[in-house]
Amino acid sequence: xxxxxxxxxxxxxxxxxxxxxxxxxxxxxxxxxxxxxxxxxxxxxxxxxxxxxxxxxxxxxxxxxxxxxxxxxxxxxxxxxxxxxxxxxxxxxxxxxxxxxxxxxxxxxxxxxxxxxxxxxxxxxxxxxxxxxxxxxxxxxxxxxxxxxxxxxxxxxxxxxxxxxxxxxxxxxxxxxxxxxxxxxxxxxxxxxxxxxxxxxxxxxxxxxxxxxxxxxxxxxxxxxxxxxxxxxxxxxxxxxxxxxxxxxxxxxxxxxxxxxxxxxxxxxxxxxxxxxxxxxxxxxxxxxxxxxxxxxxxxxxxxxxxxxxxxxxxxxx
Amino acid sequence: xxxxxxxxxxxxxxxxxxxxxxxxxxxxxxxxxxxxxxxxxxxxxxxxxxxxxxxxxxxxxxxxxxxxxxxxxxxxxxxxxxxxxxxxxxxxxxxxxxxxxxxxxxxxxxxxxxxxxxxxxxxxxxxxxxxxxxxxxxxxxxxxxxxxxxxxxxxxxxxxxxxxxxxxxxxxxxxxxxxxxxxxxxxxxxxxxxxxxxxxxxxxxxxxxxxxxxxxxxxxxxxxxxxxxxxxxxxxxxxxxxxxxxxxxxxxxxxxxxxxxxxxxxxxxxxxxxxxxxxxxxxxxxxxxxxxxxxxxxxxxxxxxxxxxxxxxxxxxxxxxxxxxxxxxxxxxxxxxxxxxxxxxxxxxxxxxxxxxxxxxxxxxxxxxxxxxxxxxxxxxxxxxxxxxxxxxxxxxxxxxxxxxxxxxxxxxxxxxxxxxxxxxxxxxxxxxxxxxxxxxxxxxxxxxxxxxxxxxxxxxxxxxxxxxxxxxxxxxxxxxxxxxxxxxx
Numbered sequence: 001x002x003x004x005x006x007x008x009x010x011x012x013x014x015x016x017x018x019x020x021x022x023x024x025x026x027x028x029x030x031x032x033x034x035x036x037x038x039x040x041x042x043x044x045x046x047x048x049x050x051x052x053x054x055x056x057x058x059x060x061x062x063x064x065x066x067x068x069x070x071x072x073x074x075x076x077x078x079x080x081x082x083x084x085x086x087x088x089x090x091x092x093x094x095x096x097x098x099x100x101x102x103x104x105x106x107x108x109x110x111x112x113x114x115x116x117x118x119x120x121x122x123x124x125x126x127x128x129x130x131x132x133x134x135x136x137x138x139x140x141x142x143x144x145x146x147x148x149x150x151x152x153x154x155x156x157x158x159x160x161x162x163x164x165x166x167x168x169x170x171x172x173x174x175x176x177x178x179x180x181x182x183x184x185x186x187x188x189x190x191x192x193x194x195x196x197x198x199x200x201x202x203x204x205x206x207x208x209x210x211x212x213x214x215x216x217x218x219x220x221x222x223x224x225x226x227x228x229x230x231x232x233x234x235x236x237x238x239x240x241x242x243x244x245x246x247x248x249x250x251x252x253x254x255x256x257x258x259x260x261x262x263x264x265x266x267x268x269x270x271x272x273x274x275x276x277x278x279x280x281x282x283x284x285x286x287x288x289x290x291x292x293x294x295x296x297x298x299x300x301x302x303x304x305x306x307x308x309x310x311x312x313x314x315x316x317x318x
Numbered sequence: 319x320x321x322x323x324x325x326x327x328x329x330x331x332x333x334x335x336x337x338x339x340x341x342x343x344x345x346x347x348x349x350x351x352x353x354x355x356x357x358x359x360x361x362x363x364x365x366x367x368x369x370x371x372x373x374x375x376x377x378x379x380x381x382x383x384x385x386x387x388x389x390x391x392x393x394x395x396x397x398x399x400x401x402x403x404x405x406x407x408x409x410x411x412x413x414x415x416x417x418x419x420x421x422x423x424x425x426x427x428x429x430x431x432x433x434x435x436x437x438x439x440x441x442x443x444x445x446x447x448x449x450x451x452x453x454x455x456x457x458x459x460x461x462x463x464x465x466x467x468x469x470x471x472x473x474x475x476x477x478x479x480x481x482x483x484x485x486x487x488x489x490x491x492x493x494x495x496x497x498x499x500x501x502x503x504x505x506x507x508x509x510x511x512x513x514x515x516x517x518x519x520x521x522x523x524x525x526x527x528x529x530x531x532x533x534x535x536x537x538x539x540x541x542x543x544x545x546x547x548x549x550x551x552x553x554x555x556x557x558x559x560x561x562x563x564x565x566x567x568x569x570x571x572x573x574x575x576x577x578x579x580x581x582x583x584x585x586x587x588x589x590x591x592x593x594x595x596x597x598x599x600x601x602x603x604x605x606x607x608x609x610x611x612x613x614x615x616x617x618x619x620x621x622x623x624x625x626x627x628x629x630x631x632x633x634x635x636x637x638x639x640x641x642x643x644x645x646x647x648x649x650x651x652x653x654x655x656x657x658x659x660x661x662x663x664x665x666x667x668x669x670x671x672x673x674x675x676x677x678x679x680x681x682x683x684x685x686x687x688x689x690x691x692x693x694x695x696x697x698x699x700x701x702x703x704x705x706x707x708x709x710x711x712x713x714x715x716x717x718x719x720x721x722x723x724x725x726x727x728x729x730x731x732x733x734x735x736x737x738x739x740x741x742x743x744x745x746x747x748x749x750x751x752x753x754x755x756x757x758x759x760x761x762x763x764x765x766x767x768x769x770x771x772x773x774x775x776x777x778x779x780x781x782x783x784x785x786x787x788x789x790x791x792x793x794x795x796x797x798x799x800x801x802x803x804x805x806x807x808x
Binding site for chain 2: 017021022
């Protein structure tokens with residue numbers, strides 16, 4: 001053992017040096033992220049600093065992120081509105097994010113929760129976890145994310161595990177947001193991302209991806225999260241509105257059975273006094289001009305939907 | 319088990335620690351067990367093939383040595399050749415030949431059904447069969463004594479760092495090293511780990527990133543024309559180099575950590591000034607194998623000129639077939655054979671042409687022209703190597719020109735479209751080109767001095783900064799979609 005002591009010490013020093021370096025890199029990145037006031041990091045910073053305080057909060061996945069325009073809702077309802085939806089998330093991440101929001105901001109009157117989630121369980125993979133790293137001191141957020149992915153503790157305590165997320169895309173995004181932050185240019189409108197992209201939907205590709213179709217159903221863990229969301233809103237005296245956003249009508253070839261989902265929401269709506277707005281069969285879903293792919297609205301579609309949503313909200317808001 | 323897997327990252331340090339912890343006399347048992355485990359992680363039952371090859375060659379070697387006449391020696395050599403090549407033929411080539419015969423039968427309107435086997439190609443079969451064959455031939459030729467220790471011989475066949483993709487080691491070089499007692503050496507460990515890191519870098523950061531574009535374009539080649547096809551071909555040239563030399567570096571490095579020296583497999587092959595020089599720098603363990611066990615026994619160049627050409631052509635044709643049971647590989651080998659013969663044919667004319675243009679031997683411009691031409695000849699042949707079929711290869715070659723550069727520039731400057739068409743975002747495309755440039759810069763730096771030597775001469779702080787940089791780059795910029803090494807399929 002003694003003859004190897006030099007090797008062991010050297011190895012330990014090397015590892016220690018590496019850990020220190022990673023710690024410094026992580027600290028530098030988080031320090032930078034926390035100073036960005038535009039784009040996605042900007043929204044997260046505003047949540048953390050309590051800088052939103054809107055009357056209406058929109059929560060959901062990329063479909064809400066691209067599909068619900070707070071500006072239009074504000075103009076229809078006359079209430080302030082902010083979109084905190086995030087790409088690639090499901091209710092597992094959205095719920096802790098809402099709790100985190102409430103820890104730092106005034107409670108909203110209304111939460112519009114996009115629940116356009118079909119056919120999959122709550123994902124244990126947290127998409128782009130680096131987004132949340134700067135905010136893990138908030139227990140609601142951290143434990144919520146840890147509940148979704150048991151190994152999430154590594155992101156908080158074992159910095160080398162974050163290195164793989166600090167990749168080319170991350171640095172590109174960071175650099176872009178630093179530049180936008182300096183120029184005070186925000187491509188988001190109150191957290192909403194207007195999609196000006198051209199139509200790129202490919203039904204054949206979806207058929208290949210889901211050869212047997214995608215039967216819509218609500219898995220048990222999803223139901224648990226919805227129940228928690230309802231209780232969370234009730235205990236905070238917030239009006240919860242469950243919204244199902246439109247898909248382009250062609251997708252009905254892929255998403256086959258949707259009755260049990262609708263039935264569940266209808267039951268919830270009756271039993272729990274939750275408002276339920278289903279735009280699946282709205283006129284918006286009939287026209288390709290409103291979408292940039294089968295499941296995501298473009299700016300024009302988002303404006304139409306938000307106007308309609310705003311008008312519907314007026315029926316519920318006292 | 320893949321080198322670029324978490325499994326190996328855990329497996330390797332455990333093997334090294336245990337290897338140096340146990341007494342020398344038991345180490346071979348441990349290494350054989352570790353090597354078999356390494357192989358069985360892929361498909362456990364195929365270890366029987368390695369065992370069969372080991373036992374046949376072990377006994378054939380002893381019997382050849384004990385044989386009193388050449389006739390008996392030859393009989394055991396034939397046993398070894400038949401069993402190893404038989405394995406290779408059954409698992410790798412049977413369906414290829416069967417399908418080819420079927421095409422011939424069909425074209426002659428003969429209604430004969432050629433049989434086919436549904437067998438999974440055993441990983442590394444071409445490597446370990448060639449390695450054991452070299453042992454049998456060496457014993458037959460009297461170049462070495464038969465190995466009497468079955469355990470050490472089994473280790474020679476299955477030594478895990480080079481089991482599945484080489485380097486194809488000669489018994490005269492590797493076997494004696496198993497008998498030596500290796501003490502742990504910080505220098506060996508350091509050198510080995512550095513080499514492994516560089517190998518990983520080439521594989522996961524460069525090769526696997528280039529593979530995304532190459533696969534996208536070569537697997538849908540009929541959808542592309544012009545510059546994307548050319549770009550994919552350039553990328554493939556560097557992908558296959560980084561993939562295979564990366565594997566070799568990891569293998570050599572892993573063996574080095576444990577105190578074993580494996581042969582160098584690549585020496586900056588794209589800086590070769592001729593095709594013959596290319597083959598002295600590319601997959602050296604295989605090209606020297608073919609030289610020693612096929613080309614020279616065929617007569618080499620000590621025969622008539624026509625026979626010499628035939629020998630060269632046969633050697634490269636077989637080398638092509640070794641790479642894969644597909645006509646694309648055979649054509650690839652044939653092209654290289656043709657290059658060599660053509661170079662011999664036109665040697666005098668070419669030197670006159672060079673002199674006419676005042677491109678004298680040794681001048682930098684002559685070197686540049688030679689390297690440029692050789693690289694592009696190799697590049698042309700790679701099209702056949704990578705294409706999924708001969709029809710695809712001819713389509714690619716026929717569709718590269720006109721390059722339509724304007725279209726390509728429009729594509730990479732439009733937002734979002736690059737990834738959909740080329741498989742890589744434009745920033746990743748730029749990174750890929752920069753990475754290839756970086757690697758070639760390292761190669762240029764290594765002309766006079768090995769990078770490892772250069773680094774070890776630097777102060778500790780710079781050395782460690784380089785290591786940290788490489789590790790962070792590996793984690794942050796690596797592609798971790800578990801891509802197999804290309805040479806696993808051979």
